[in-house]
Amino acid sequence: MTKTALVTGAASGLGYELAILLAQDAYKLILIDIDASSLAKVKTALESDYKVEIVTLVKDLSTQGIAEEIMADIAHAPIDVLINNAGFGLFGSFVDTDWERESKMLHVHILTTTHLTKLVLEGMVKRGYGRILNMSSLAAFQPGPLMAIYYASKGYMLSFSEAIANELKGTGVTVTALCPGPTKTAFQKTVSSESSDNKITFNMASAKAVAAYGYKSMHNGKTYAIPGKFNKFLAIVPRIVSRNAAASIVRKIQEKNRH
């Protein structure tokens, strides 16, 4: 029987690459993004390359009640794979950054991810099968001065995913937090031209490679997945230095690249 996958932020970057992998595996796709024209282009491209059914929903995932609205739009259709991928970053000192943008980020990364997971999970558990991939980040492993809200919200996504993955043991449903390091997508443009993410010339992965790693990890039911050996090492550093030192290291990297 055809399985159904729902992907948020599917019009660009990692979400788009994950949608390609799902199409290759003949999933029926529900693709969600805020950008209508990019989403329409993705639908046309995937439909011409693969024989798959694609439903697109143009949604702002930072709005109140959006997870319920999505479920109503798809008539509560059973979802076999849920990929909470949409997100963005914002660079700057917390005292100066734009609250409107930050509150939207918190809504997308935390509230919508959590609510959509809750709404989809019940059916998955009843049917005894489901795969959930939550797009966290290497940022989840330590505090991130000058990108405080982004790092903290990705930390939430990792902790939340690990906790429910544990609760769901034995149900047939798995939850994977994908924690990529710097990856070449449109992400860097939206963070700010000042961000260190824009100055990184080494250790920058391709979206295709990161998506493939995450996709495989999700299907294998891994609780968390860090693509790349160097990134795996970086995720351990905050455990071997003090918490203050971890924050200072990130601060220095961001400051160094700011000037």
Ligand SMILES: NC(=O)c1ccc[n+]([C@@H]2O[C@H](COP(=O)([O-])OP(=O)(O)OC[C@H]3O[C@@H](n4cnc5c(N)ncnc54)[C@H](OP(=O)(O)O)[C@@H]3O)[C@@H](O)[C@H]2O)c1
């Ligand atoms: N690239 C990296 O270095 C990196 C590293 C670790 C984790 N990540 C995470 O990976 C995920 C995907 O990012 P990406 O790198 O693939 O960047 P991307 O190319 O910018 O893709 C993100 C997609 O999410 C959409 N989106 C943003 N806000 C939305 C909203 N309110 N409602 C609906 N859709 C929304 C974006 O639409 P618009 O562009 O139209 O706003 C875009 O299509 C994010 O959660 C990001 O935090 C990225």
